[in-house]
Amino acid sequence: MDFDLNDDQRLIKESLGKLLSSRYGDFAKRDSYIKQQDGFDRAVWADYAEAGILALPLPEAHGGFGGGPVETMIVLEEIGAALAIEPYLTAIVLCCGLIVRGGSDAVKADILPKIASGAAIAALAQVERGSRFDLHDVSLAARKDGDHYVLEGEKSVVIGGGVADHFIVTARTSGQRRDLSGITLFLVDAKTPGVSRRAYPTQDGYQAAEISFGQVRVPAAQIIGTLDQGLPLLRRSVDEAIAGLCAEAVGAMAALTEMTIDYLKTRKQFGVAIGSFQALQHRAVDMQVQLEQARSMAIFATLSVDEEDAATRSTAVSAAKVQIGRAARFIGQTATQLHGGIGVTQEYKGGHYFKRLTMIDQMFGDSEHHLRLVAAAGGLLPAA
Amino acid sequence: MDLNLTAEEAAFRDEVRAFIARELSPETRAKMILGREIGKKDIVDWQRKLNARGWAVPNWPVEYGGQGWSPMQEYLFQTEIEQAPAPASLPFNTSMVGPVIATFGSAEQKAKFLPATANLDIWWCQGFSEPGAGSDLAGLKTTARREGDVYVVNGQKTWTTMAQYADWIFMLVRTNPQAEKKQQGISFLLIDMKTPGITVRPIQLLDGGHEVNEVFFDEVKVPVENLVGEENRGWDYAKFLLGNERMGIARVGVSRQRLRRVRELAALERVGDETLLDQPWFREKLANTEIELKALEITQLRVVAEARKRGKHGQPDPNSSILKIRGSEIQQATTELMMDVVGPFVAPFPASIDDEDQTNDPPIGPDYAAAAGPTYFNWRKISIYGGSNEIQRNIIAKAILGF
Numbered sequence A: 001m002d003f004d005l006n007d008d009q010r011l012i013k014e015s016l017g018k019l020l021s022s023r024y025g026d027f028a029k030r031d032s033y034i035k036q037q038d039g040f041d042r043a044v045w046a047d048y049a050e051a052g053i054l055a056l057p058l059p060e061a062h063g064g065f066g067g068g069p070v071e072t073m074i075v076l077e078e079i080g081a082a083l084a085i086e087p088y089l090t091a092i093v094l095c096c097g098l099i100v101r102g103g104s105d106a107v108k109a110d111i112l113p114k115i116a117s118g119a120a121i122a123a124l125a126q127v128e129r130g131s132r133f134d135l136h137d138v139s140l141a142a143r144k145d146g147d148h149y150v151l152e153g154e155k156s157v158v159i160g161g162g163v164a165d166h167f168i169v170t171a172r173t174s175g176q177r178r179d180l181s182g183i184t185l186f187l188v189d190a191k192t193p194g195v196s197r198r199a200y201p202t203q204d205g206y207q208a209a210e211i212s213f214g215q216v217r218v219p220a221a222q223i224i225g226t227l228d229q230g231l232p233l234l235r236r237s238v239d240e241a242i243a244g245l246c247a248e249a250v251g252a253m254a255a256l257t258e259m260t261i262d263y264l265k266t267r268k269q270f271g272v273a274i275g276s277f278q279a280l281q282h283r284a285v286d287m288q289v290q291l292e293q294a295r296s297m298a299i300f301a302t303l304s305v306d307e308e309d310a311a312t313r314s315t316a317v318s319a320a321k322v323q324i325g326r327a328a329r330f331i332g333q334t335a336t337q338l339h340g341g342i343g344v345t346q347e348y349k350g351g352h353y354f355k356r357l358t359m360i361d362q363m364f365g366d367s368e369h370h371l372r373l374v375a376a377a378g379g380l381l382p383a384a
Numbered sequence B: 001m002d003l004n005l006t007a008e009e010a011a012f013r014d015e016v017r018a019f020i021a022r023e024l025s026p027e028t029r030a031k032m033i034l035g036r037e038i039g040k041k042d043i044v045d046w047q048r049k050l051n052a053r054g055w056a057v058p059n060w061p062v063e064y065g066g067q068g069w070s071p072m073q074e075y076l077f078q079t080e081i082e083q084a085p086a087p088a089s090l091p092f093n094t095s096m097v098g099p100v101i102a103t104f105g106s107a108e109q110k111a112k113f114l115p116a117t118a119n120l121d122i123w124w125c126q127g128f129s130e131p132g133a134g135s136d137l138a139g140l141k142t143t144a145r146r147e148g149d150v151y152v153v154n155g156q157k158t159w160t161t162m163a164q165y166a167d168w169i170f171m172l173v174r175t176n177p178q179a180e181k182k183q184q185g186i187s188f189l190l191i192d193m194k195t196p197g198i199t200v201r202p203i204q205l206l207d208g209g210h211e212v213n214e215v216f217f218d219e220v221k222v223p224v225e226n227l228v229g230e231e232n233r234g235w236d237y238a239k240f241l242l243g244n245e246r247m248g249i250a251r252v253g254v255s256r257q258r259l260r261r262v263r264e265l266a267a268l269e270r271v272g273d274e275t276l277l278d279q280p281w282f283r284e285k286l287a288n289t290e291i292e293l294k295a296l297e298i299t300q301l302r303v304v305a306e307a308r309k310r311g312k313h314g315q316p317d318p319n320s321s322i323l324k325i326r327g328s329e330i331q332q333a334t335t336e337l338m339m340d341v342v343g344p345f346v347a348p349f350p351a352s353i354d355d356e357d358q359t360n361d362p363p364i365g366p367d368y369a370a371a372a373g374p375t376y377f378n379w380r381k382i383s384i385y386g387g388s389n390e391i392q393r394n395i396i397a398k399a400i401l402g403f
């Protein structure tokens, strides 16, 4: 049993922490990044590239540093604490994970170095209008045509989709809308004729896009994973992304809890610090309790990502998502309440943590969804 | 004991319902259903329609346009408006400053302000809170010093809702900094927003909307005839005002309308081969909130019945703090259910949702999705303003439990 970081990991944490505080320390800067055309600041992305953060989880064979789930956890926790808005989770953890596991050697050799250097960005186009949170609910069709596939359909709420140079698209190559098999992942160059997109901001300062694929021709060599059997691969990478998201939430919750405690100690009403009211102290204590429970489950998810048995892995990750989602809601709402009016303003940083935490709960399935998955899997305890 | 309305009460409710169905503009109603921000015009138009019918200020004394309704009628009226849904009449006018002027104002003030306030020819805003005086309202620092026949006002108010539309502001100001108790040195002043020395600065809320402001006062000269009642008695008038405010705070009709809407939309939301409404967990969650709301409705009716016994000008009922706590929590729960309904489409934040002259871009996802996130964030305010839920708990602890 060991919950400590090793020296290399501590170094990553410190150097990224420094990088982020230079970029985000002045909170007003975040708003200026959001307002840029791309929805974030390319210079910050370049900083990540230079610091090796983009290459961190990539295999050494492709110019990366071979980082694992713990390294990803460290990075995302820092990102969460800084409220950084670059699409690291989706572009690096999720899409690179898919490419590393499922791309052909040629694809890997072509794409991964570009991503590691920051020259290219990838996004996962998975959600559809009626798919809700089910990864296997796929209507977008891919029809074989010689050595190409022709994609036709729409994808929604593609995080980072406005700037992506490459999409990984979930498509139906056989079977019915909700069949578990018959799903194939395609790596699609965003400049391919027939791809069009409509980018927009999200509630939490990110950018997303609606993507339309109209008779988009993709070479069969661009399939990620195996034909018709894309779902297990997708699940594997989404689980890894969820573990990262849990870590991000922990970073945000820790920062928000700390801000709230500081506020209670400094805000005066009735001639005293409001933190002197025991009613409020107990609310802050409950935030802290939720935070620690969430942190434990983020660690559990992180250490389950490489679990061999897919069902065990997914259930562990779902369990973490439930705990994180609930903690995020409780901490977000309580922090807002304890700040009084200030808590509901755009000027105040706390509210932006609240918004991000709310969107994290909803991403890749909300707590309600994952609770159902854990229950359907028979719960978490092994039989006695 | 009987939960049914009397025949007269039922007839009254039907009359109100028919009036709303006939008179409410379909555009205003559509905006309210979609959760879009309603503008100044929607509110003014609606209040004038009510006023033409004699219903803008039913709670005022009869000689100033009140209807002499029973607490039950007031409750039925409000609930019908809420569940229509129609705009609430502007609380600053109808439940705050109007009753204060009608009760404590001079004859000149009544003549000058009451008809215009009922008809929303004057839009009022409430200048109570300050950066250093929120829950501790009596800690306010904005001063008014008497110089001949004017008060000179200096200081800052904040959280002033819709001050950007306001013609006048009613204020609590400190007129006697030496008073023994801080509540004793406060006066109630009416100030024309066009007076030189007033600056309004917008505050953006979490949903990006502009509904509150900071208001700064720099040597603002206010004629002494704009003092309400007696100097240094403002705290009493403010307590009277806040007591009036708390009655309607449960907003049972608002939650009822929203829960109906959640049920309707959940039946459209696809989950696998079924709908969201088919999912047992969702039905249970929705049913739970409906149960809470039913309890609140009956608790509110009990408070209403009690008010009938106490008579109109009895002390404010500390039980109304229960209504504020549960009312705000249930309204907030409806926003969480709405997020459950829209699923992944809670994320998009198209800049133009509240824009009057918005572009014709199609919505992202279903049209009702756009407001789900912003309303969830924005409605956290309901448990903060009007006496935060912690302050309401303090009231119950003291006034009911005797701690």
Ligand SMILES: Cc1cc2nc3c(=O)[nH]c(=O)nc-3n(C[C@H](O)[C@H](O)[C@H](O)COP(=O)(O)OP(=O)(O)OC[C@H]3O[C@@H](n4cnc5c(N)ncnc54)[C@H](O)[C@@H]3O)c2cc1C
Binding pocket: A267, A269, A270, A274, A277, A279, A280, A337, A338, A339, A340, A341, A342, A344, B125, B126, B127, B128, B129, B131, B133, B134, B135, B136, B158, B159, B160, B161, B162, B212, B381, B384, B385, B386, B387, B388, B389, B390, B391, B394
């Ligand atoms: C959207 C919005 C609109 C508003 N509109 C208006 C308006 O038009 N006019 C106007 O005058 N004001 C308005 N207000 C102000 C509102 O009344 C205050 O925000 C409210 O009184 C709380 O004050 P505060 O924000 O300073 O919080 P604080 O008083 O600083 O409270 C911070 C936290 O401490 C808690 N707390 C404070 N004292 C105690 C205690 N004794 N025991 C336990 N807990 C305590 C509070 O409940 C809260 O959780 C508005 C506020 C909002 C958010």
